[in-house]
Amino acid sequence: MPSKPKEPSAKQLDLERYIPALVNFLSNKLSSGASVCYRKNFNVGVIEWRVLAMLKVETNISANRICQVIGLDKAAVSRALKQLQTLGHISFIKNAKDGRSSLAKLTEKGEKLHDKILYVALERERLLLQGVSQKELDTLIEVLLKLNKNIKQVNEFKVSNTT
16 A cells, blocks of 8 residues: 655645546546547537447446446436437346346347447547557556455545544
């Protein structure tokens, strides 16, 4: 485990070294650009794309499962599911285990849309990774997976009266 961070000399974050800021800034810029691209070309935004991608990996899943995996709040996922259903990209079936909830799955139209967006998403990733060696990429993925494992602990952190 890394040692405790040093006290900042000017009592401010170094935004070029503070990992949460770097990850958020990158994510915000990628999401914003992807949303513009996907809306312009496919009539869906980045949240709808994330839901489509999730439904390609796991079919017949609940909104709660989508939220759990991709880390979005239920309202955003529900809006995306509703829009995707309206556009004919997904359908719902009743959950046999829990009659109160529905499970989402891609329609044939949704499968086709997924495949079109996937091509664009992978090209955007390729452009993002220009200049990054395979070794650096492997290290980045390894570090990101470790950080992802720490999220629960980070989000459960309790602020004490001594801070």
